[in-house]
Amino acid sequence: NKQHTVFTSLDQHLPGNWNMHLGYARTESTNHTTVAYAGAGYPDPATGKGMRLWTGAWGAGKSTGDNFDVYASGPFTLLGRQHTAIVGWNGGNQRARSLGGKAEINYPNIVPDYRSWTGNIPRPVFHPDGSHTETVTRLAGGYVATRLSLADPLHVIIGARSSTYRTDTRSYDKRGAYTGSGGLVETRNEVTPYVGAVFDINKQYSAYASFTQLFNPQSSKDRNNQFLAPETGDNAELGVKGEFYEGKLNASAALFHTKKKNMAELDRTVPPGFLLPDGSQAMVANGTGVTAKGVEFDISGQLSRGWEASGGYTYLHAAEADGRRAATTQPRHLLRLATSYRFDGRLAGLKAGASMTAQSATYSESW
Helix, strand or coil: CEEEEEEEEEEEEEHHHEEEEEEEEEEEEEECCEEEEEEEECCCCCCCCCEEEEEEECCCEEEEEEEEEEEEEEEEEECCEEEEEEEEEEEEEEEEEEEEEEEECCCCCEECCCCCCCCCCCCCEEEEEEEEEEEEEEEEEEEEEEEEEEECCEEEEEEEEEEEEEEEEEEECCCCCEEEEEEEEEEEEEEEEEEEEEEECCCCEEEEEEEEEEEECCCCECCCCCECCCEEEEEEEEEEEEEECCCCEEEEEEEEEEEEECEEEECCCCCCCCCCCCCCCCEEEECCCEEEEEEEEEEEEEEECCEEEEEEEEEEEEEECCCCECCCCCCCEEEEEEEEEECCHHHCCCEEEEEEEEECCCCCCCC
16 A cells, blocks of 8 residues: 655734644545455364355555644633634545456465465456446535633533535546446535533633534445445533642543434345455444443542553443344453653653553454
């Protein structure tokens, strides 16, 4: 894989202590993929037989992306108090091209004996036939947000984004003539609001709450090699933070609840070993939704001069609509501990540290 990116940005000061930012980036990437994977079948330890090869060989693919970002931010006065606001737009286009053709594979797909097989086989050769497909994706949106100082101890953040998303795959024949499109997924003016509030209880404690809606286009594809519909849902969080010993110790605790729809899951209706042209597994959108809820604790601080430590614990309960466990690659219990010490004196400049994580079981499935 080769990737090149060029970018530029411009920042301008505006009257009233406002600032404007303009940004642009263009990324071009090419790839050429050939893979032979002895991953099918069931190995017999006694004879070494039973395994088969999956082979994938594709011609050179190319992807081009243009991304734009523009926003302005600054203070304003309302009802005798000063607040801040930001308004902006960002988005871009991506065009991915794949060649049509077939691969010349000059070896059997049977592994005679997995115990002695070395993979010394002829390299597959891809023969393009002149046809190609182009997947065109456009994602853009405008947003506005403000941080309101309603009172000395109370601050509120309110914002919203309106997103437009469109992707389709266009086919061209051996002469380069357009023959049609498929796999259209389109969402227009999807509004995702969010709101948050922070209340300073006293000099040590502050409480916060937030709510946001979710909209996330995804790259997973179904058995027909078409993109899945974007993820949607909402997320709510409630927590408290504390600062002690003149800022040397910080702690927080939070409750969260997330609801998502159209999450990508394995498609078990396809034959075992079925792979998409890019080598990935076919997925299906979970329209009924997944609910995740849990609690999180974090603490960090300075135990003594040069000695710092931090720790945290997260409990996550994610379930399908029918009660089955969801997000099985994420642990239900996760404990994190870390510490570091910065030496002084003759060892000044030396820092040593250690960290540890402990978690409950996770698992994933292949088909």
